[in-house]
Every structure is written in C-alpha cells, then in structure tokens.
Amino acid sequence: MNKVGVIGWPIEHSLSPAMHNAAFAALGMTDWQYDKMAIPPDIVRQSLKEFRDHNFIGLNVTVPLKQAVMPFVKSDAVAKAIGAVNTIDFRKNVGTNTDASGFMDDLAAHGVDVAGKRVVVLGAGGAARAAVYGLSQAGAEVIVVNRTPERAERLLQDVQSSGRALSLEEASGLSFDVLVNATSVGMSPKADESPWPDELPFPQGIAVYDMVYRPAKTRLMMRADGVGCRVIGGVGMLVRQGAAAFRLWTGVEPPIDVMMKAVLDGLSGQTGTKG
Numbered sequence: 001m002n003k004v005g006v007i008g009w010p011i012e013h014s015l016s017p018a019m020h021n022a023a024f025a026a027l028g029m030t031d032w033q034y035d036k037m038a039i040p041p042d043i044v045r046q047s048l049k050e051f052r053d054h055n056f057i058g059l060n061v062t063v064p065l066k067q068a069v070m071p072f073v074k075s076d077a078v079a080k081a082i083g084a085v086n087t088i089d090f091r092k093n094v095g096t097n098t099d100a101s102g103f104m105d106d107l108a109a110h111g112v113d114v115a116g117k118r119v120v121v122l123g124a125g126g127a128a129r130a131a132v133y134g135l136s137q138a139g140a141e142v143i144v145v146n147r148t149p150e151r152a153e154r155l156l157q158d159v160q161s162s163g164r165a166l167s168l169e170e171a172s173g174l175s176f177d178v179l180v181n182a183t184s185v186g187m188s189p190k191a192d193e194s195p196w197p198d199e200l201p202f203p204q205g206i207a208v209y210d211m212v213y214r215p216a217k218t219r220l221m222m223r224a225d226g227v228g229c230r231v232i233g234g235v236g237m238l239v240r241q242g243a244a245a246f247r248l249w250t251g252v253e254p255p256i257d258v259m260m261k262a263v264l265d266g267l268s269g270q271t272g273t274k275g
Contacts, residue, residue, distance in 0.1 A: 002031055002249075003056045003057060004056060004057050005017070005034055005037055007037050007062070007065055008036075008061070009038055009041060009063075011037065011039075015263050016062075017035060018263070019239065019259045021034050021262075022261070032250070044065060044068045045071075048069065056090055057091065058248070058249045060088075067084055073094060074094050074095065075096075076096045079095050079097045082097045082099070083129055084126050084130075089249065098242075099237070101134065101241065101244050102237045102239075102240040102244055103134050103240075104135075106236035107232075109236060112230075114138050114139070115140065116141070118140070118176040119143070119180060120143045120174075121143070122168075122183050123145075123181070123183035123195075124151040124155045129158070129159060130182075131180050131211075132144060132156065142163030144156060144164070145166060145167065153165045168200065176206065177206055178207045178209065179203070179208045180211070181195050181209070181220055185212075186219050186220050194220045194223065196223065204227045205229065206229050207230045208224040208232070211237060212234055213234040213235040213237075217233065235263055235264065236260070240256070
C-alpha cells in the first residue's frame with residue numbers, strides 16, 4: 001500500500017482525505033491511501049521519523065505545522081521563499097509548498113491573467129506569502145496591505161518581490177486590477193466580517209479572489225458582486241494545491257473535477273474553521 005496523508009493540529013475538518021481518496025478511486029489506484037493524522041507541534045520531529053519508518057510516500061502539512069517541519073526536511077527554493085512547507089516527499093526527504101501554484105493555477109483556470117497587472121493582497125501571513133510569491137513570479141505589480149506595515153515589508157523582502165507595502169486607505173485610492181483576500185476575515189463562524197471596511201468605497205470592475213471557502217460566498221464577495229466585480233472563492237485553490245501534491249507523489253495527472261466534487265460535497269456537510 002502506498003500511504004500518504006495530512007498532518008495538522010487540529011485536523012478534524014480537513015477535506016484533503018476525501019479529495020485525494022476520491023481521485024485514487026476514480027483512477028483505479030487501489031494501492032494508494034490517504035489518511036489524516038493529528039500531530040501536536042511538540043512531537044513533529046518524532047512523528048516525521050515514524051511516518052518515514054512506516055513507509056509513507058509523503059505528507060501534506062497544514063496549520064500550525066508548516067514551519068515546524070522545515071528543520072527536518074530539505075526545503076526547496078519555493079518553500080524557503082514562502083517560509084513554509086505544505087507538502088513532503090519522503091523519497092527525497094524534500095519539502096515544498098504547493099499553495100502558490102494552487103493559487104496561480106486557479107487564477108488561470110478562471111481566466112485571470114496577472115502579468116503586468118496591479119494586484120492588491122490583503123494580509124501578510126502564510127497564505128499571503130504564497131500569493132505574493134506566485135504573483136511576483138508571474139510578473140504582477142503587487143501591493144501588500146497589512147495592519148502591521150513592517151510585516152508586509154518583511155514578506156516582500158523574503159519572497160524577493162519588488163512590490164510595495166501600503167495601508168488599506170492608500171491602496172484603495174489607487175487603480176488596480178485584482179484584489180486578493182489572503183486573511184481569515186470573513187471565515188465561518190465569523191461570516192459577517194469583511195477585510196474591506198464598509199466606509200471605504202469598493203473598486204468597480206476588478207476581479208476579487210477570496211481565499212476563504214467557508215462560507216462559499218463571503219461578505220467581501222457579496223459586496224464585490226454587488227458593484228459588478230468578478231468574484232472567485234478559495235475552493236479552487238484548495239483543490240489545485242492538493243492536485244499539485246498528488247502529481248508530485250504519484251506522477252499521475254489528477255482528476256480535478258472529481259477532487260472538486262469531493263471538496264464541495266464535504267463543505268456542504270460541515271461548517272467551521274479553515275483546515
């Protein structure tokens with residue numbers, strides 16, 4: 001049996017097992033199995049050794065372990081730039097990060113071309129790092145908005161982006177093409193919140209990408225929709241970052257539609273925090 005899985009703390013709400021196991025089933029890959037394992041941060045090193053000893057092919061890594069695993073694997077250039085590992089291949093003991101490619105692949109799937117475009121990214125955490133890295137690599141002009149400007153500046157330096165760090169008020173006064181919410185604001189159970197304050201006018205005619213996928217349509221997305229913006233939720237990023245891990249482990253092209261259906265089915269049966 002080829003074993004893969006996801007680790008995190010907590011891990012109950014993860015949709016990754018349903019997504020990957022549906023893909024294995026659809027492709028007739030009966031010798032592959034994907035599990036979820038709750039791993040406290042203080043036993044990460046021992047746990048990774050156990051997975052290696054039990055012949056796991058690889059792992060996905062979710063919060064709060066994406067940084068904790070880095071000392072115990074060989075992080076590739078993408079993981080180093082983003083500052084987090086979300087996928088491990090034990091065959092080479094390499095850690096990478098598929099969040100950036102998952103995000104960029106989903107933008108492309110929705111026909112959003114960012115080359116030469118101005119993109120405002122809200123947030124400076126792990127999700128924002130992945131977004132800014134991917135956008136900068138694709139030739140976008142990136143503006144990072146965060147309550148702590150120093151954190152936004154550090155993000156830009158770490159991912160070697162030529163972008164700028166501005167306040168939300170400064171960014172809102174500019175003309176831009178795409179808005180990305182890489183914060184958790186608006187996520188269930190606080191679905192009545194929005195990272196774009198009501199008192200600020202909302203830009204019209206842009207694309208709005210909200211990485212939150214619980215709920216499926218956030219307050220930010222509803223407001224953007226109301227002024228004629230194109231809105232995209234974060235489910236596709238979740239699926240496509242998983243698909244990138246699937247390709248890495250198996251060498252097989254995953255059925256995106258099957259993985260998407262598994263995630264949507266899972267979301268329809270649960271609420272709660274992102275995981």
